Amino acid sequence: MSFGIMFAILGGVLAAAGGGAGSAIGVGRVGRAAAGVVTEDPSKFGKVLILQILPGTQGLYGFLIAFLLLTQIGVMGGSPIQLTAAQGLMYFAACLPMAICGFVSALHQANAAVSGVSIVAKRPEESGKAIIFAAMVETYAVLALLISILAMFNITANINA
Numbered sequence: 111m112s113f114g115i116m117f118a119i120l121g122g123v124l125a126a127a128g129g130g131a132g133s134a135i136g137v138g139r140v141g142r143a144a145a146g147v148v149t150e151d152p153s154k155f156g157k158v159l160i161l162q163i164l165p166g167t168q169g170l171y172g173f174l175i176a177f178l179l180l181t182q183i184g185v186m187g188g189s190p191i192q193l194t195a196a197q198g199l200m201y202f203a204a205c206l207p208m209a210i211c212g213f214v215s216a217l218h219q220a221n222a223a224v225s226g227v228s229i230v231a232k233r234p235e236e237s238g239k240a241i242i243f244a245a246m247v248e249t250y251a252v253l254a255l256l257i258s259i260l261a262m263f264n265i266t267a268n269i270n271a
Contacts, residue, residue, distance in 0.1 A: 114193025121205030122176035128209035129172020132216030136165025204261035211254035
């Protein structure tokens with residue numbers, strides 16, 4: 111296996127691991143706060159569940175980047191393309207926005223969602239506002255996802271040209 115393929119796969123692994131780890135930590139944090147609210151008032155379960163789910167999306171985005179990468183370089187099909195070390199490093203770099211931003215944004219989204227759980231505990235009618243506060247952090251994870259996708263597709267276009 112060439113260094114190019116190794117660098118590319120490492121980038122995909124980092125995207126999946128960064129988003130996944132941030133999401134796991136974030137969903138866990140919000141889950142702990144939500145459990146306290148549900149203990150006091152089980153009817154609030156649906157509202158706090160939405161807040162708990164929000165930090166989990168970064169894990170999905172990281173998985174998507176890893177899947178797209180492995181498909182593009184032929185690993186998923188069983189016939190990896192030949193990549194130079196420079197091309198592999200380009201794929202690695204293309205995965206970094208999702209790896210880093212996915213991890214960081216999941217943690218910060220969890221913090222906003224935990225605060226939202228407090229809103230739901232005291233004023234359940236304001237749950238929509240709590241969701242919006244947490245969802246605003248999602249914007250940056252989506253931007254990182256788009257940058258990683260655009261960068262990977264540009265590398266592929268250059269390899270095939």
